[in-house]
Amino acid sequence: MPSAPSVVRIHLFAAAREAVGASVLVWALPARGMPAEALVRRLAAEHPKLRRTLRASRFVRNGEYLSDLKARIRPGDEFAVHPPYGGG
Numbered sequence: 001m002p003s004a005p006s007v008v009r010i011h012l013f014a015a016a017r018e019a020v021g022a023s024v025l026v027w028a029l030p031a032r033g034m035p036a037e038a039l040v041r042r043l044a045a046e047h048p049k050l051r052r053t054l055r056a057s058r059f060v061r062n063g064e065y066l067s068d069l070k071a072r073i074r075p076g077d078e079f080a081v082h083p084p085y086g087g088g
Contacts, residue, residue: 006031006075010043016057016081019049033074036066043081057083 010025017023027042036059044051059066060080061073073079 008039008073008075008077008079010039011078011080013080013082014085015053015083016050019053020047029073029075031075033072033077035070036061036073036079037069039073039079040069053083054081057081 006029007026008029010027012020012023012025040054040059044054059069060078060082061071062078
């Protein structure tokens with residue numbers, strides 16, 4: 001039986017969701033993963049409307065905010081884009 005593809009689930013909130021038109025993306029990743037900064041660059045390349053939002057966003061891997069975008073995102077991880085929230 002073939003193995004499941006190596007994927008990451010990318011959750012998009014608020015302005016990021018609006019820019020992409022979806023709340024979750026599922027992308028294939030190499031088995032070794034990739035740095036978060038490379039994943040963010042790929043998001044910007046594939047979704048140009050998202051570029052501005054990404055510059056102001058915070059990123060979360062498996063429920064923890066990333067302080068360093070050199071951290072690796074690996075298959076099976078949950079990655080989230082949290083743009084600034086407004087309202088009151």
